[in-house]
Amino acid sequence: MTIHHPKTALEAVTLRKKLADTAVYLSGGTDDLRLGGSAEGKELIDINGLDEKFDTITVREGKVWIGARCTLQQIVKSELIPAFIRESAAFCASFARRNSATIGGNVALRRSDSYMAAALTAAEAVLDTITPHGEEEKAIGEYLKSDCKCLIRYIVVDQSRTGFVKRFGNTSSSHAALIAAHSGNVYALSVSGSVFAYGSSPELGKSMTFADDITGSAAYKKYLAETVFTLGR
């Protein structure tokens, strides 16, 4: 693998566009640098040495700006962030991984058992990003449904947002079968093996397709998805 060290966010995103499918950003490296990780044979664009660090959590006019390079552990510890989003970051049970994995990396991976996707989507988080054409704001739900390769700089949420998030898995360290979140008028479901879903109805699960996998049967996940919002926590 080759490592590139751009100095600005714009340089990083432009380089990724130029290198196309062979490149990934290197943030915490917990996914890319693990054995069999996606970086094998690829070009790594290190975003840890950028002039702007994107590793702070600040509040401006009622919105929390969470730097994409903040670790999941920083999220768990920050009292500035709505409680159900902090709870979501704590779904990463390994302290070592929580202390290295970044929120930007976790969102960008778009995993079907994503720790953060459901809570941030229910919170109607907005991504402050850089594309080769400049700065762009993106609704997180739309970003998760796309294959956009922009660089996330900040994840922005209303500080007063309240909601709930619930995880179902065999153990705290296993991959989750389902993570459900609800806040305001938004319901979101990350289900292992299914396409990420969100919308304004608690009956969201009824239109989803489920698959058997190591986390549980399709029937089990369908039952959870169809009852989690009506039964509540």
Ligand SMILES: Cc1cc2nc3c(=O)[nH]c(=O)nc-3n(C[C@H](O)[C@H](O)[C@H](O)COP(=O)(O)OP(=O)(O)OC[C@H]3O[C@@H](n4cnc5c(N)ncnc54)[C@H](O)[C@@H]3O)c2cc1C
């Ligand atoms: C053993 C193990 C089990 C795991 N289980 C789970 C799980 O159950 N649920 C779950 O959600 N995750 C799980 N993960 C994934 C883990 O949470 C991710 O590795 C981590 O969140 C990614 O963050 P990172 O900073 O290490 O990303 P990196 O490994 O540095 O990068 C990962 C990807 O994110 C992209 N990226 C990174 N930062 C940005 C940015 N700022 N803007 C745009 N793209 C960016 C990169 O291009 C790359 O494709 C697991 C990982 C391991 C090693």
